Amino acid sequence: MTTKTKQNVQKGSSVSNDILINKVFNLPLNAVWLAWTEPEHLKKWWGPKGFTCPSSQIEAKVGGKYLNCMRGPDGKEYWSTGEVKEFIPERKLVITDSFADEKGNIRSASDYGMPGNWPKELLITVYFEEADGATKMKLRHQGVPGEVREDCIKSWNESFDKLESNIA
Numbered sequence: 001m002t003t004k005t006k007q008n009v010q011k012g013s014s015v016s017n018d019i020l021i022n023k024v025f026n027l028p029l030n031a032v033w034l035a036w037t038e039p040e041h042l043k044k045w046w047g048p049k050g051f052t053c054p055s056s057q058i059e060a061k062v063g064g065k066y067l068n069c070m071r072g073p074d075g076k077e078y079w080s081t082g083e084v085k086e087f088i089p090e091r092k093l094v095i096t097d098s099f100a101d102e103k104g105n106i107r108s109a110s111d112y113g114m115p116g117n118w119p120k121e122l123l124i125t126v127y128f129e130e131a132d133g134a135t136k137m138k139l140r141h142q143g144v145p146g147e148v149r150e151d152c153i154k155s156w157n158e159s160f161d162k163l164e165s166n167i168a
Contacts, residue, residue: 045163048155116145
């Protein structure tokens, strides 16, 4: 299946460390939703170019926890964890986001050598909308330090490119 992607990265927002990304996937809404909420689907795209996701656990419900691992090309693993705050199937997903160890214990970003003043917990809100067989997705990632903001935007977009090419 050939896919075409449109994206619009909005650099300005009312909070300087918010990332806002609008993307249209040439995929059905259900496929994009499952890519976010089912571990076997998420493992196919989570992480920027060159990264893999060898482990993903998700309790897809309000109050549910997740624990994901991104493995870099150098073999270094980056774990993240959080809690599902809002879950409206095929419409909206809100999760907290924290650096973690492989057991799900919250860790500092500096433990991973990440620059910037990272909060202990960030918030990711994703809206989904069906659009003539395609899917409009709006992502807001709150709390990303300014000095890594552009790298984070690039990483999200590389991840979304993988989502589109690996989810059918």
